[in-house]
Amino acid sequence: MQIDITHRPGNSAAKVSLESGESITAEGGAMIAMSGHVQVETTTHKKDSGSILGALKRLVTGESLFLNHFTPNGGPGEVFFGTALSGDMMQYDLNGPGIMVQGGSYVASAPSVDMDIQWQGLGKTFFSGESMFLIRLSGQGPVIFNSFGAIYPIEVNGDYIVDTGHIVAFEETLNYEITKAGGSWLSSILGGEGLVCKFRGQGTVWCQSHNAGSFGAALGPMLKARG
Amino acid sequence: MQTSIEGGSAFAYINVDLEPGETVIAESDAMSSMSSDLDMDAKFNGGFFSGLAKAYLGGESLFVNHFTNNTSSTRRVTLVQGTPGNTRTIELNGQEFCLQPGAYIASTPGVSLGIKWAGLKSWFAREGLFKLTVSGQGTVWYGAYGGLLEKEVDGEYIVDTSHLVAYEPQMKLNIQLAGGLFSSFFGGEGFVTRLEGKGKIVIQTRSLSGLADWINPRLW
Numbered sequence: 001m002q003i004d005i006t007h008r009p010g011n012s013a014a015k016v017s018l019e020s021g022e023s024i025t026a027e028g029g030a031m032i033a034m035s036g037h038v039q040v041e042t043t044t045h046k047k048d049s050g051s052i053l054g055a056l057k058r059l060v061t062g063e064s065l066f067l068n069h070f071t072p073n074g075g076p077g078e079v080f081f082g083t084a085l086s087g088d089m090m091q092y093d094l095n096g097p098g099i100m101v102q103g104g105s106y107v108a109s110a111p112s113v114d115m116d117i118q119w120q121g122l123g124k125t126f127f128s129g130e131s132m133f134l135i136r137l138s139g140q141g142p143v144i145f146n147s148f149g150a151i152y153p154i155e156v157n158g159d160y161i162v163d164t165g166h167i168v169a170f171e172e173t174l175n176y177e178i179t180k181a182g183g184s185w186l187s188s189i190l191g192g193e194g195l196v197c198k199f200r201g202q203g204t205v206w207c208q209s210h211n212a213g214s215f216g217a218a219l220g221p222m223l224k225a226r227g
Numbered sequence: 228m229q230t231s232i233e234g235g236s237a238f239a240y241i242n243v244d245l246e247p248g249e250t251v252i253a254e255s256d257a258m259s260s261m262s263s264d265l266d267m268d269a270k271f272n273g274g275f276f277s278g279l280a281k282a283y284l285g286g287e288s289l290f291v292n293h294f295t296n297n298t299s300s301t302r303r304v305t306l307v308q309g310t311p312g313n314t315r316t317i318e319l320n321g322q323e324f325c326l327q328p329g330a331y332i333a334s335t336p337g338v339s340l341g342i343k344w345a346g347l348k349s350w351f352a353r354e355g356l357f358k359l360t361v362s363g364q365g366t367v368w369y370g371a372y373g374g375l376l377e378k379e380v381d382g383e384y385i386v387d388t389s390h391l392v393a394y395e396p397q398m399k400l401n402i403q404l405a406g407g408l409f410s411s412f413f414g415g416e417g418f419v420t421r422l423e424g425k426g427k428i429v430i431q432t433r434s435l436s437g438l439a440d441w442i443n444p445r446l447w
Contacts (some may be wrong), residue, residue, distance in 0.1 A: 023443045058360055063320055086311065087238070093378075126314035147240035150374060159263035166259040182257065190269035190290045199261055207260050207305075209233075209240040214256060218372075224437030 003142055007086035009151075010012050014081045014107060014144045016157075018072050026081055027110035028066040035077035041069045069111070079109050083146040085212060090151055090170070091142055097203075098138030101145050101169040105208075110141030136172065145169055149210030156199045165211035167220060171203035228335070229301075230366070232387060236374045239314035240307040241333065245296035253292050253306050254335040261304040266295045273340055274329050279412035281392045306368070308332050312437060314370035315377075323362040323396045326369055330392050348402045360396065373433025388418050389434040395426035 001024065002017040013032060025052050028042070043066070070079045083089070092099060094113055109115065116133045137143050145166045154160055156174060161181060170176070180189075181196040199205055229244040240259065243251045258267070270291040296302045308314065317324050319338055331340065338361055360390070361367045371392045377385065380398065382439035388402075401421040422428055 009235065034395060055257070141440055149307075150234040150240070152240075160260065161263045162260040163256075163258060171390050186269070187265075202340070205260075209238045210258065210305070211256075211259065217309065218309045219435060219439060221435055222443075224443050 001142065003091050003144065003146075005089045005091060009149075010086050012082075012087065012089040012112060012146070013076060014083065014089050014091075014106065016144075017078045018070070018076060019078075019207075020072055020075050023069050023071040023111050024079060024108055025055055025067050025111055025113075027106055030081040030083065030107055031068065032080045032082040034070060034079040036070060037215075038070050038072045038077045038079055039072055041071070042066050043069065059192065070134045080145065083107065083197040085146075085148045087146060087148045087208065087210070088151045089144060089146045090206070092135055093142050093143055095140055098172045099143070099169050100134040100136055102167045103133045103135060104212075105145045105147060105162060105168045106135050106137075106142040107146050109137060109143045111135050112139055112141040113143055113203070114139040114220055138172075145206075147206075147208035148212040149208050149216070152207050152209065154205045155203075156205055156208060157202055158200070160199050160201075161196050161203065162199065162205055162207055166207045166209075167197060170199065170205040170209050173203040174205065175200045202209050230292070230316075232368075236313040238246055238311050239370060241307060241314060241368055243270055243294075243304050243306060243333075244301050245294065245304065245433055247299050250293055250295040250336050251304065251306075251333055252336060252338075253294065253304075254331055255258060255292065256296065257306045257332055258294070259305045259307050259309065261300040262298075265299050265302050266293075266297050266306060268295070275408065281353065289410055306333050308370040310372040312370055312372045312431070312433070313375040314368055315375050315429065317367045317369065317393070319361060319363055319365055319367060321362075321364065323360050324367070324393060324429075325396050326359040326361060326367075326393050326401075327371070327391060327399075328359055328407055330369045330371055331361070331367070332370055333368040334361065337362040337365035338363045338367055339433060345400070348400055371431035372435045372438070374431040378428050378430060380422055380428055382423070384393045384422045384428065386420045386422065386430055387434075389436045390430050390432075391420055391422075391428065393429040394422065394430045395424075395428070398424040398426050400421045402420065 001020055006013055006015060056220045116136045118136050145168060151168060176197050176199045179198050180194050228249050230238050231242050269292055272291045275439040295306045342357050342362050345356060348439045402418055403421050
């Protein structure tokens, strides 16, 4: 499997070149083009495993209920993946500790990658106002995720704060808690920062430069009501 | 203070490295990530009444956040505007600059934000009845949806409505038809802003209201 991310960072797309019989799993709706002999199998779970429960869990993360598995038969083939919002994509090769991906940032992964939904607890989800459901990816192999805007990594060594709307993914070696941004709750709420994610430990957090929620809040009032 | 604008013209964001004792001020919700030991305090945007005026008239937030480094080494805060687009700086050294409502992102503590009546002409130009002014000493970061185009005007210059981001205060704004009646309404340009004077203006290459106007007829 060869992954090339093109048209970065504004209009990125991931080109996945597959050997005959090799598969890639992607979020429903992510495919934008593919070779004619690529077979698509749609399931509610990881290829050859999983359950409807996994699918329902994935639905609450803001991801599609369905996963598509793309396999070229009778020769090598390719699949392009894209996303709705403009922004960057990146490839991460899992080999050791797993990573947590914010619901909505997952694009695709190799079949050798295990996928599980982590329920972040009612408090964390409710108060953050974000889909603080996370997809835990572990095992071996490449993963593709996307962002709204550019992606910048932060090497955390100690504590670091990231606005909940700016998290793309992070290494599971990090602990995190949803907390106030400033010294006081009042400041955090009045200052419009609301709740943020405080990471603790050692590991990488990938942030997206822009917050889709903020963009929606700016554009939304200009749109007419649905008739 | 070391600062840099990253992300290119489409996804510009600001890295601010604060030395011990330094402060940077940013609009509400501009912080995307920061060192956890920076102090963040929400304060009225220049006093209660002034803050109210800026919030309701100038398209800015009632509160701004003060990020202060009370540690003994350099700390980073990353700031960004709400829409994708470019970000630029203005270095103020006593002069004033006018900003479109909502364009302000952040500033150093020596900068004061004000609100001024911009007039009905400005409202027709879809730039708001009031304009935001920045003055004093220091750096201002501002931005808009789209790329930013800087232009030195000497005489007259015409900018499409909702594309003017910033201009020097001596520039006079007038609203007019883009061309004759026919071309103005059938050519899709409608009203435009005519700027007169000698000074710098900044234009955004896209506009959020333009995007909304494109989406709206397609909603059903």
